[in-house]
Amino acid sequence: MSNTPFSSLNLPDALVSNLTDLGYSSMTEIQAQALPAILAGQDVIGQAKTGSGKTAAFGLGLLAKLDVKYFRVQSLVLCPTRELADQVASELRKLARSIHNIKILTLCGGVPIGPQIGSLEHGAHIIVGTPGRVIDHLDKGRLNLDDLTTLVLDEADRMLEMGFSADLDAVIAKAPAARQTLLFSATYPSAIASLSERLLRTPVRVTVEQQHNTSSIEQRFYQLSHNNDRLQALQTLLLSYQGQSSMVFCNTKRETQDVADALADAGFSVLALHGDMEQKDRDQTLVQFANGSACILVATDVAARGLDISSVDAVFNYQLAHDADTHTHRIGRTGRAGQTGIALSLFTASDAGKLVALEDGLGIKIEPAALPASHSAQQPAKPQMATLQLDGGKKHKIRAGDIVGALTASKQLTNDDLGKIQLHDIWSFVAVKRSKLKLALQLLQQGKIKGKSIRARLL
Structure with a gap:
């Protein structure tokens, strides 16, 4: 961490206040080095690894200059995988809590395209997606980048490794030439250097040393x-x-x-x-x-x-x-x-x-160690939890509290018997202690959530 407070930056008061509420007081190294240049509208190459705080670095830059009253796509964040895109979108929504009526839309492959088409028809301010699916929407005319002011390439090295080079070029060809481009990469191989030369204008280069201690x-x-x-x-x-x-x-x-x-x-x-x-x-x-x-x-x-x-x-x-x-x-x-x-x-x-x-x-000397003795009596560890999938999610207005309520209302289960709950569009997942699995399934099958019977099964 640096000792530089977010309040020292030229950020809107609402964003700073929300950062305080989230418990973000001082900037990480990548944020302290990159944010001043990002807020000044410069192109930036940021070399930093996962966990360095780079999402907040570019996220605050996007949000600081966003015109929420102008309902057009103003920022596009490209990620190599759907998992990372979902994570980035979640972080951006958290950072944007103080901005009313903002719409952040995720466009990734591997999921039905219909709901994405519907969401695009209603418009968005920020798009987070994978190159292939973004290209699909661009080619079909469902996504327009004419009003784009900022393009972010997150984990650019992985995108090139995964063969997205042509897709990146195709997206960039449909973006305005007069834009801010932010490129983040854990490594800086020659392919990234070449990509940077083509895409960025006199970029500020920021390098944060190894983040994992x-x-x-x-x-x-x-x-x-x-x-x-x-x-x-x-x-x-x-x-x-x-x-x-x-x-x-x-x-x-x-x-x-x-x-x-x-x-x-x-x-x-x-x-x-x-x-x-x-x-x-x-x-x-x-x-x-x-x-x-x-x-x-x-x-x-x-x-x-x-x-x-x-x-x-x-x-x-x-x-x-x-x-x-x-x-x-x-x-x-x-x-x-x-x-x-x-x-x-x-x-x-x-x-x-x-x-x-x-x-x-x-910077180490590798000395081979001796393998431990093999004991045939040893048994593999068993997980403490099991996962139940429920056929209901966000689109059914189901919240985590509704699932907890359905499982604990009879007082046969307590909150301590439950683990993580994850909500998706049309289904949800809840972790339950293995010793209480049968009872949890029975409670869900016999009860109702939001007045409806919801089917549950063990993953």
């Missing part, structure tokens, strides 16, 4: 004799170090699914997350892992980027990351908010090049 993370590296020893070694480490939430990182989508399947066959509570999954399955996976209904998430780097998941107990690198930045981002999932964490990595002799890159990038 890895001093609270214990790292261990285990050398294996053969590549096919990895799965057994991973199971041994999981049994020795697994808590209620662990992440396993793999380098390919196929490997991610294979590892998750093998762990499931061995009795572990595990879910996979990768780009080949249907969006509905990705959503359900994230809900279950975030609310404690699964102990292990096996993921690729791209799928795990920008996920709104709090600190995990341990991180396991099934394969070493290709570079130090990605490795640091992986292990930064643990040891957050003052907690200690552990990161365990597997490698073989063929990973010598990656080891050198990690040692140079992290």
